[in-house]
Amino acid sequence: MYNIIKTQLSQFFANANFTWGVCGGMAIDFFVDQHTRDHKDIDLFSYTEKRKDIIDFMLKKGWRVFEACGGGIQHELTKSSLEEIDLSLYCIHSSNNDYTFTPYSTKNLEISRFRKNDATIKYLEDLYRSDVKMGYLVHDEKIQTKLDYVEFLFSDNNQPLLSYIDNVDVKLSWDNVILNRDGISYMCPEMVLLYKIGIADRLKKSQDKAYHIYEEECRSDFTTTYCLMNEVQRKWLKSALILTYPEAEEYIIKLDN
Template sequence: MPFEQCQSVASLMSGFNKSWGIAGGWAIDLFIGKETREHKDIEIAIFRKDQLYFKNFLIGWEYKKVVKGEFHTWENEILELPVHEIHALNKDNGSEVEILLNETKGDYWVFRRDTRISCPLNLVWSYSQTGIPYLNPEIVLLYKAKNTREKDHQDFLATKDTLENEKRKWLLKALEIHEPKHKWIQLLC
């Protein structure tokens, strides 16, 4: 079944009544509508303000926060920047999911690496043909622009020509602000 991992996460999150979406490479594939490459894991994005709600939603799971590249048990403290990554493990069945905390300010999503970059909250998520929410590709690609790996470049190439004009312009402007020498800029012009 295509997008089996995404469907599984969507089922898991079906009762979560806060904003969330698939992130990373899977978000790119959901946008394109087909699996373009192999994925080793699955990430979801939520807003930082919803972190404890999320933790209480997946009750009984084991949580680790990533601090300076190392895993530490996440108790019930509010995680602040620079901590933005959580790993959750269901000890009963071995399911794992990576949670990426996203910043907001009022009615805007804010890029944690450069707060000059933002977009209205209603432009952060889209839905696949089967109703799975995902982080919009221009935001995913902005995150992938730092320390770009080959798989990130593949995701960019698979996406760039299918981005709507406004999303393409937004990504171009964001890259010019955050990574002004990035090779993707010329490919977007």
């Protein structure tokens, strides 16, 4: 499946006017250069300044584009916005019937300021006051076997170092963050694993019912990857975990081996 998705990504984004790369679990496949496990989605990263170009590109390709509004709420975009905001995008091919959009009954919601800059907060406040239809994207949890869904995640690239979102003291240079396989950029395994361990930690603390499934995937990705990482990568990940998630002892101990 990995080779099929890799070919489809290369062909689909061949003429894209923005920088993009693979992150999430699929990035582990790119690092290992083979299919490691089934994936329910494809995560891509890009830069906030390119978000408008991405929306235009996907809409022109005939895809539906939804914008994350916080709290699991989304709304569908029919055009790009001028604001440079970092809200994630969910892009669904018109032939993909695995996702359904269920309208939300009210907009009397509190806007979470967690991890949002001032421009994003203002954008959401204006959006919530508008008559835009909001709701939930529901996925039937099928394994993704072709390029018919992607999620774009955004970072600012105006700094030489990428700061980890849960601990700005944990940094890695963009030159080390972005690797390449057959002309496709992907996020380095140490950063992917840090994000995954962090998500598992938050799910556990919030007693989310998805924790056990996600933790199993996280453990699988780590086991597949850590023995193939070089000493510098393992040392960086170990230091990042000690600083941010010292309770993640099962991973920290293995990075010494």
